[in-house]
Amino acid sequence: DIQMTQSPSSLSASVGDRVTITCRASQSISRYLNWYQQKPGKAPKLLIYAASSLQSGVPSRFSGSGSGTDFTLTISSLQPEDFATYYCQQSYSTPHTFGQGTNLEIK
């Protein structure tokens, strides 16, 4: 199975900050990398697919980059509603494993 490792596991930031979360795959996954946001008690929400494609309806402050084994999710200017847990997921090889999550908290 492909292992997905996110860093950091948790992050404290303030409204207006620029934030970057990284995700590393244990082997190349081309650009089959997705990012999800999850709030407590809710289902995950797709933000970015295919490494850098913004899902419809998602604010443009979210962006993704990378290919191969190293990927990043960037939030250009944090808004109050962005405090949540973020997961990466590889969709290249089954099982389509998720990273362990990054908990983004208010500083």
Add this chain to the structure above:
Amino acid sequence: QVQLVQSGAEVKKPGASVKVSCKASGYTFTGYYMYWVRQAPGQGLEWMGWINPNSGGTNYAQKFQGRVTMTRDTSISTAYMELSRLRSDDTAVYYCARDQGGRYSGSYSLSEGFDYWGQGTLVTVSS
């Protein structure tokens, strides 16, 4: 609008089975692969597998092979996930999720991400 509506919470004893349903509406059910993902309390997301609603073909995570069965009823646009021989560590919220697009064959499953999710079904396994 696209909706995935799951069945209600379940409490099961160890060794029992549970069957969770996921009713789709607002799109052509047979046109999109359906996935199942679970989340134990306070933990991350765990991929369980997918079903092709058109053919009924499935792909399960090795971890669940022999215990999980994914089926569908196209007449009522509903997917099902049954997990047998339940253990306490199967206590989790189970989600169905639609793959928004991808390429699939006998040798590969390339998803484009899960654009719609059910609301989740809490399955509690306790004696």
